[in-house]
Amino acid sequence: MTNLIKPVIWEGDAIRLLNQQKLPGAVEYIFLKTIEDVWDSITELKVRGAPAIGITAAFGLALWAKNSNLDQTDILKAELAVKAAYLNSSRPTAVNLSWALQRLLKVAEEEPTSAKVIERLETEAILIQQQDEETCKRIGEYGFSLLPDDATVLTHCNTGAIATSKYGTALGAFYIAKERGSDIHVYATETRPVLQGARLTAWELQQADIDVTLITDNMAAHVLRTKNVDAILVGADRITANGDTANKIGTYGLAILAKAHGIPFYVAAPLSTIDLETETGDDIIIEERNAVEITHLAGKRIAPEDIQVFNPAFDVTPHGLISGIVTEKGIVRGDYPTKLKALFEEVTV
Numbered sequence: 428m429t430n431l432i433k434p435v436i437w438e439g440d441a442i443r444l445l446n447q448q449k450l451p452g453a454v455e456y457i458f459l460k461t462i463e464d465v466w467d468s469i470t471e472l473k474v475r476g477a478p479a480i481g482i483t484a485a486f487g488l489a490l491w492a493k494n495s496n497l498d499q500t501d502i503l504k505a506e507l508a509v510k511a512a513y514l515n516s517s518r519p520t521a522v523n524l525s526w527a528l529q530r531l532l533k534v535a536e537e538e539p540t541s542a543k544v545i546e547r548l549e550t551e552a553i554l555i556q557q558q559d560e561e562t563c564k565r566i567g568e569y570g571f572s573l574l575p576d577d578a579t580v581l582t583h584c585n586t587g588a589i590a591t592s593k594y595g596t597a598l599g600a601f602y603i604a605k606e607r608g609s610d611i612h613v614y615a616t617e618t619r620p621v622l623q624g625a626r627l628t629a630w631e632l633q634q635a636d637i638d639v640t641l642i643t644d645n646m647a648a649h650v651l652r653t654k655n656v657d658a659i660l661v662g663a664d665r666i667t668a669n670g671d672t673a674n675k676i677g678t679y680g681l682a683i684l685a686k687a688h689g690i691p692f693y694v695a696a697p698l699s700t701i702d703l704e705t706e707t708g709d710d711i712i713i714e715e716r717n718a719v720e721i722t723h724l725a726g727k728r729i730a731p732e733d734i735q736v737f738n739p740a741f742d743v744t745p746h747g748l749i750s751g752i753v754t755e756k757g758i759v760r761g762d763y764p765t766k767l768k769a770l771f772e773e774v775t776v
């Protein structure tokens with residue numbers, strides 16, 4: 428797993444960001460120097476994936492504070508809350524974004540001077556990124572433990588190194604499988620409309636020399652029926668207190684298909700994706716994105732002018748369809764309200 432690419436690199440006076448829009452054609456880093464650069468990059472999916480968005484936003488807030496020249500502590504703290512709200516408005520569904528920003532605001536409150544606040548924001552953002560690496564490694568281990576030897580799995584969207592600090596969540600399990608010499612085979616859905624599966628997962632797994640086969644989204648049922656798939660493993664953008672899970676549009680359909688075929692359906696996500704403040708999936712705000720993502724492919728119009736479009740970026744899988752939630756503290760199965768809450772109270776589950 429040592430060769431995995433890092434999507435977000437803190438340079439002290441800028442964020443070096445892997446531009447995921449350019450993949451797989453080019454591995455290109457851009458430099459974000461202002462808070463507006465950070466907001467735009469998140470909105471335009473130059474960085475995407477719940478943990479990576481949170482990490483980028485945390486560095487974005489730290490960067491803004493560093494450049495702010497505000498030496499009056501109360502003014503700096505008040506302005507930080509405004510800037511955090513601005514960054515938080517870049518995408519609504521992944522809770523890691525508000526989780527990371529809230530964490531920064533909280534530590535800022537503990538510091539007595541502007542200089543200390545600025546310093547603390549930077550160290551906390553670095554810590555969030557470092558902790559996510561450890562977290563993802565553990566999720567990968569637990570995810571791998573669920574798979575039979577030489578497993579055939581199906582995944583959706585991209586939950587890899589580039590969606591996190593480094594190791595990925597669902598894809599982390601596949602990296603561990605490869606590392607342990609297990610002959611894993613992955614079916615990756617293309618993930619319309621913006622093709623995170625075709626552009627990113629296919630590329631990431633190919634780079635890691637993992638046996639990956641790309642399919643279109645509407646081939647999933649046929650693949651599950653005919654290809655001896657052992658499990659479906661996906662990520663999450665927000666898991667509510669009852670276990671309902673928002674993830675990339677199409678995930679809910681896959682969960683229904685998994686049930687119809689008697690195949691386990693697992694969600695892999697860090698605790699930073701679990702939102703105990705939100706009770707059920709009905710309360711999750713689902714981002715709706717620009718119609719162009721559906722009416723156009725690679726910049727070329729494929730649908731008639733003036734067609735009505737509905738473009739939700741995520742859907743909610745009800746907890747009853749989820750066989751297990753894989754976290755850095757272990758695998759949770761059933762009775763999600765009690766067991767998810769316990770994750771935040773105990774050292775292990």
Ligand SMILES: CSC[C@@H](O)[C@@H](O)C(=O)COP(=O)(O)O
Pocket residue numbers: 475476477478521583584585586587590591595596597623661662663664674675676740
């Ligand atoms: C470890 S990434 C988990 C999720 O964020 C991922 O599955 C997903 O849905 C990403 O959506 P995206 O719109 O590409 O940010």
